[in-house]
Amino acid sequence: MKGTANAPEVIEVENGSIVTPKGFKAIGIYTGVKRKRLDLGAIFCEVPASSAAVYTTNRIQAAPLKVTKESIMKEGKLQALVVNSGNANACTGEKGLEDAYEMRSVSAEHFNVPNHYVAVTSTGVIGQYLPMDKIVPGIQQLQPEATIEAAEAFNEAILTTDTIKKMVCYQTTIDGKAISVGGVAKGSGMINPNMATMLSFVTTDAVIEPSVLQQALSEITNQTFNSITVDGDTSTNDMVVVMASGLAEHETLTPAHPEWNGFYQALKLTCESLAKKIARDGEGATKLIEVQVQGAVNDEEAGKVAKKIVGSDLVKSAVYGADANWGRIICAVGYSGCEIDPDTIDIAIGPIQTLVNSQPVVFSEEEATAYLKDEETIKINVDLKIGNGTGKAWGCDLTYDYVRINAGYRT
Amino acid sequence: MKGTANAPEVIEVENGSIVTPKGFKAIGIYTGVKRKRLDLGAIFCEVPASSAAVYTTNRIQAAPLKVTKESIMKEGKLQALVVNSGNANACTGEKGLEDAYEMRSVSAEHFNVPNHYVAVTSTGVIGQYLPMDKIVPGIQQLQPEATIEAAEAFNEAILTTDTIKKMVCYQTTIDGKAISVGGVAKGSGMINPNMATMLSFVTTDAVIEPSVLQQALSEITNQTFNSITVDGDTSTNDMVVVMASGLAEHETLTPAHPEWNGFYQALKLTCESLAKKIARDGEGATKLIEVQVQGAVNDEEAGKVAKKIVGSDLVKSAVYGADANWGRIICAVGYSGCEIDPDTIDIAIGPIQTLVNSQPVVFSEEEATAYLKDEETIKINVDLKIGNGTGKAWGCDLTYDYVRINAGYRT
Numbered sequence: 001m002k003g004t005a006n007a008p009e010v011i012e013v014e015n016g017s018i019v020t021p022k023g024f025k026a027i028g029i030y031t032g033v034k035r036k037r038l039d040l041g042a043i044f045c046e047v048p049a050s051s052a053a054v055y056t057t058n059r060i061q062a063a064p065l066k067v068t069k070e071s072i073m074k075e076g077k078l079q080a081l082v083v084n085s086g087n088a089n090a091c092t093g094e095k096g097l098e099d100a101y102e103m104r105s106v107s108a109e110h111f112n113v114p115n116h117y118v119a120v121t122s123t124g125v126i127g128q129y130l131p132m133d134k135i136v137p138g139i140q141q142l143q144p145e146a147t148i149e150a151a152e153a154f155n156e157a158i159l160t161t162d163t164i165k166k167m168v169c170y171q172t173t174i175d176g177k178a179i180s181v182g183g184v185a186k187g188s189g190m191i192n193p194n195m196a197t198m199l200s201f202v203t204t205d206a207v208i209e210p211s212v213l214q215q216a217l218s219e220i221t222n223q224t225f226n227s228i229t230v231d232g233d234t235s236t237n238d239m240v241v242v243m244a245s246g247l248a249e250h251e252t253l254t255p256a257h258p259e260w261n262g263f264y265q266a267l268k269l270t271c272e273s274l275a276k277k278i279a280r281d282g283e284g285a286t287k288l289i290e291v292q293v294q295g296a297v298n299d300e301e302a303g304k305v306a307k308k309i310v311g312s313d314l315v316k317s318a319v320y321g322a323d324a325n326w327g328r329i330i331c332a333v334g335y336s337g338c339e340i341d342p343d344t345i346d347i348a349i350g351p352i353q354t355l356v357n358s359q360p361v362v363f364s365e366e367e368a369t370a371y372l373k374d375e376e377t378i379k380i381n382v383d384l385k386i387g388n389g390t391g392k393a394w395g396c397d398l399t400y401d402y403v404r405i406n407a408g409y410r411t
Numbered sequence: 412m413k414g415t416a417n418a419p420e421v422i423e424v425e426n427g428s429i430v431t432p433k434g435f436k437a438i439g440i441y442t443g444v445k446r447k448r449l450d451l452g453a454i455f456c457e458v459p460a461s462s463a464a465v466y467t468t469n470r471i472q473a474a475p476l477k478v479t480k481e482s483i484m485k486e487g488k489l490q491a492l493v494v495n496s497g498n499a500n501a502c503t504g505e506k507g508l509e510d511a512y513e514m515r516s517v518s519a520e521h522f523n524v525p526n527h528y529v530a531v532t533s534t535g536v537i538g539q540y541l542p543m544d545k546i547v548p549g550i551q552q553l554q555p556e557a558t559i560e561a562a563e564a565f566n567e568a569i570l571t572t573d574t575i576k577k578m579v580c581y582q583t584t585i586d587g588k589a590i591s592v593g594g595v596a597k598g599s600g601m602i603n604p605n606m607a608t609m610l611s612f613v614t615t616d617a618v619i620e621p622s623v624l625q626q627a628l629s630e631i632t633n634q635t636f637n638s639i640t641v642d643g644d645t646s647t648n649d650m651v652v653v654m655a656s657g658l659a660e661h662e663t664l665t666p667a668h669p670e671w672n673g674f675y676q677a678l679k680l681t682c683e684s685l686a687k688k689i690a691r692d693g694e695g696a697t698k699l700i701e702v703q704v705q706g707a708v709n710d711e712e713a714g715k716v717a718k719k720i721v722g723s724d725l726v727k728s729a730v731y732g733a734d735a736n737w738g739r740i741i742c743a744v745g746y747s748g749c750e751i752d753p754d755t756i757d758i759a760i761g762p763i764q765t766l767v768n769s770q771p772v773v774f775s776e777e778e779a780t781a782y783l784k785d786e787e788t789i790k791i792n793v794d795l796k797i798g799n800g801t802g803k804a805w806g807c808d809l810t811y812d813y814v815r816i817n818a819g820y821r822t
Contacts, residue, residue: 060745060753060769091741093754093770126738127771236742313724317814327537330502331647334471342471343504358471359504360538400811403728 008172008262010269016169017151018182021205023047023245025144028157031134033086033124040084040135041157042107043201044144048077048117049243052214054221056238062090062126063100065239068119071104076210078243079117081201082107082139083158085186089122089130090236099130106139123186123199123237124160151184158186158199166277170269172262175250179206181266185274187238187281200225200240200274205248206263212254216264217242224271227303227393228279229311242267279394280377284401288377288394289319296389301338303391308336309380310395319378320397324368326354329380339386346383350375419583419673421680427580428562429593432616434458434656436555439568442545444497444535451495451546452568453518454612455555459488459528460654463625465632467649473501473537474511476650479530482515487621489654490528492612493518493550494569496597500533500541501647510541517550534597534610534648535571562595569597569610577688581680583673586661590617592677596685598649598692611636611651611685616659617674623665627675628653635682638714638804639690640722653678690805691788695812699788700730702804706795712749713795713802719747720791721806730789731808735779737765740791750797757794761786 019026028041053072055065072078082103089096100120108115122130144150155165169182187198217240225240253263280288291310296302309315312332318325326347333340347355350371352363372378378397430437439452464483466476483489493514500507511531519526533541555561566576580593598609632651664674691699702721707713720726723743729736737758744751758766761782763774783789789808 058742058745059747059751060741088738091738091766091769091771093768126742127766236745320814327499327502330471331469331537334469334647336470340470355502355538357504358502360502398814400814403731403809403811403814 008259010170010172010262010265013169013171013180015148016180016182017148017167018043018154018184018201018203019146019148019151020169020182021180021203021245022247023049023205024203025146026151026154027142027144028153028155029138029141031138033084033131033134037159038153038157039086040138040142041154042142042144043081043154043203043243044111045079045243045245047245047247048079049245050208050210050213051076051078051241051243052210052217053239053241054218056236058236060091060236062088062122062237063092063096064089064103064121065237066097067100067104068121068239071116071119074116077117078119078241079113080107080111081119081241081243083121083123083199084135085158085160086124087122087128087130088124088126088237091127092129095129099132102132103130103135103139106136110140110142119241121199121237121239123158126236155184160186162186162281164277164281166274166281168270168273170266172266174206174248174253174259174262177248177250179248179250179263180204181270183270183274185278187278198225198238198278200271202240202242202267202270204242204244204267205246206244206253207246207248207250208244208253213242213244216267220268220271224268224275227307228275229307229393229395276394279396282396284399284404285396286399287319287397289316289380289396290377291380291382291393292390293382293384294390295384295386296391297339297387298389299391300389302389303393305333305336305338305382305384306391306393308332309382310393313398316395316398319372320399322369322372324349324352324354324365324372329382330355330358333382340384341386344385346385348381350379419670421581421583421673421676424580424582424591426559427591427593428559428578429454429565429595429612429614430557430559430562431580431593432591432614432656433658434460434616435614436557437562437565438553438555439564439566440549440552442549444495444542444545448570449564449568450497451549451553452565453553453555454492454565454614454654455522456490456654456656458656458658459490460656461619461621461624462487462489462652462654463621463628464650464652465629467647469647471502471647473499473533473648474503474507475500475514475532476648477508478511478515479532479650482527482530485527488528489530489652490524491518491522492530492652492654494532494534494610495546496569496571497535498533498539498541499535499537499648501537503538503540506540510543513543514541514546514550517547521551521553530652532610532648532650534569537647566595571597573597573692575688575692577685577692579681579684581677583677585617585659585664585670585673588659588661590659590661590674591615592681594681594685596689598689609636609649609689611682613651613653613678613681615653615655615678616657617655617664618657618659618661619655619664624653624655627678631679631682635679635686638718639686640718640804640806687805690807693807695810695815696807697810698730698808700727700791700806700808701788702791702793703801704793704795705801706797707800707802708750708798709800710802711800713800714804716744716747716749716793716795717802717804719743720793721804724809727806727809730783731810733780733783735760735763735765735776735783740793741766741769744793751795752797755796757796759792761790
């Protein structure tokens with residue numbers, strides 16, 4: 001979906017959020033679904049916003065996903081998005097579906113918009129019915145605002161085992177007008193390609209049709225949210241929703257627009273930044289791992305190899321142990337199922353070359369250990385040297401705390 | 412490869428081992444490749460034995476695998492098998508291949524058999540050259556014996572992070588003559604379907620042609636060694652080798668032999684028992700997990716679903732935490748990529764039914780926790796109710812110790 005011209009400058013906005021784009025408000029409140037933390041949030045747009053979404057590939061999909069799909073399919077527009085945490089409303093059968101519909105209709109009434117302008121979603125424990133006695137009065141109290149505090153409250157309301165809030169905003173210029181893309185996300189365990197326990201909501205004031213937005217989002221999701229893995233599990237509830245208010249009032253964006261790339265980059269940087277924050281905040285993680293693969297037969301295979309490496313429990317444990325264990329990396333390359341030449345593989349861990357043409361080179365173990373200990377982001381670079389495909393994937397180290405968290409938490 | 416008649420009785424032999432079948436001797440010694448434990452072993456057959464093998468599916472294959480393949484391909488016979496632990500001779504390029512050939516020729520000379528009657532293999536650290544100054548004199552000291560102590564020494568010599576020895580023997584009767592199948596294995600981390608860091612060597616005195624043996628082994632491997640997973644990693648060095656001395660002197664076995672099923676079952680039980688021992692001894696594991704899936708569209712899909720469940724870090728952590736978390740089980744079913752009906756899934760954890768038709772049923776959490784705490788083997792039963800396919804897979808729980816072991820050990 002490349003555009004026709006070079007990208008205009010895209011800059012990150014300090015203290016930007018999902019309410020930076022014109023027309024958006026947000027809020028997060030406490031209703032008691034969770035024990036202590038905020039657990040119900042909403043994003044509201046003052047006009048019907050062009051909308052697009054991608055959903056979990058898990059064959060078991062939670063009830064709210066079905067309801068949200070139905071909303072977006074109708075007209076490609078959303079005006080309100082309501083999310084609860086603490087309960088996923090998944091594996092809850094007919095009753096669960098009724099609850100999701102009720103969550104939508106109560107929200108539609110509260111925000112005074114048609115049902116199909118409302119998206120609903122839930123995250124948390126599977127297999128328990130939504131406590132509608134808390135959700136319904138909760139929705140009726142939602143008063144979104146266009147402040148950073150309100151945006152942060154929304155972010156807090158969608159978290160589960162997350163330890164940090166995940167928010168970002170980029171700006172660029174289209175037809176001489178500033179446009180913003182703001183995003184927020186949750187997700188730390190059950191994270192794998194193809195939408196794992198993660199939710200992400202992106203707002204923008206760009207002017208764009210739903211179908212064009214959908215294609216851009218699908219492409220970008222593959223290179224960002226679908227390129228992270230925490231534990232290889234793919235959850236039942238995940239989705240990414242983008243809402244575009246159109247209030248920036250430039251010419252409608254399509255890939256033919258001379259400044260299309262600026263918008264595309266802003267959306268991609270937003271998604272990539274959120275994806276990396278999710279990977280870094282993987283359950284129990286102490287480090288972000290970024291794997292870059294080049295020289296694959298094509299980009300898709302490069303991405304696949306990168307994800308196999310970053311998904312290997314052995315590689316993840318080695319990073320936690322500050323062990324420059326390239327053997328486990330080449331091993332993951334070998335079982336990736338991708339085309340490789342067993343004799344041409346180069347591997348570097350940060351600045352340290354460890355393997356050239358599949359054979360070990362002498363390197364300073366001390367230097368390697370120092371790199372693995374000191375850096376917040378561990379970079380692994382693999383060159384397969386059989387083609388021009390490149391790809392990236394992100395993950396995190398595997399730690400005692402991952403086990404502790406997941407031996408206890410009932411998802 | 413079903414036979415034409417019912418299976419004769421197959422019984423486990425107490426204190427049976429790889430030297431129980433007629434014609435076999437074994438030994439394990441210390442050469443200093445490892446710091447302390449035995450690290451070099453051999454199995455020797457007094458006659459050329461019909462042989463078959465399966466190898467890792469990892470595209471990166473260690474040098475000794477290439478040499479062993481070459482040996483077996485020539486005539487389908489082996490007389491000696493020499494293994495070292497402590498060094499995998501993987502990712503060692505031309506020099507590594509030369510070393511593996513030398514390991515073979517020194518062994519051939521020592522045992523006074525042709526080169527192609529010798530299999531060699533190595534397990535341990537990747538990317539370091541074999542210390543031939545220890546391996547060569549080590550081989551020259553190998554004096555195999557037909558005692559259980561010698562078989563145990565062999566077993567010890569092939570271990571890496573294993574905590575228990577893995578040995579088993581079954582007997583049955585063919586044409587009125589007792590035949591035995593004995594097996595030994597190593598492997599605890601990097602274990603995944605399709606041959607992970609595991610080695611297994613099986614001996615038998617049955618009379619069978621190499622090609623028939625190969626077909627039986629390939630089939631059985633899929634249902635046993637390829638149905639276990641510890642951490643999803645598939646190593647560069649794994650193989651299973653079967654040697655059949657033919658000294659039981661019954662009629663040559665083929666699937667048309669009336670007692671074929673007895674042999675097939677003895678071989679399958681040997682492999683299944685070793686596979687389960689490997690899974691149970693997964694790095695840091697405290698429990699064996701056995702997942703049985705029924706009602707899939709076919710056996711292959713049932714096996715795939717079973718392996719996805721048993722391979723889920725979240726399921727493994729939940730078992731470790733004694734948490735009857737069926738949500739994670741159904742989630743793994745959903746992302747298995749197999750055909751399912753999202754509304755017809757039943758899940759039981761041991762004797763406790765937790766889900767019927769994809770909806771939770773009330774069960775005693777207390778009883779469930781007690782089952783998960785008290786049992787050595789945790790059974791998970793999933794019925795997809797869309798077909799007649801059945802399959803099993805084995806794995807282990809994910810514990811703090813897995814992380815501890817793998818944050819430190821340089822494989």
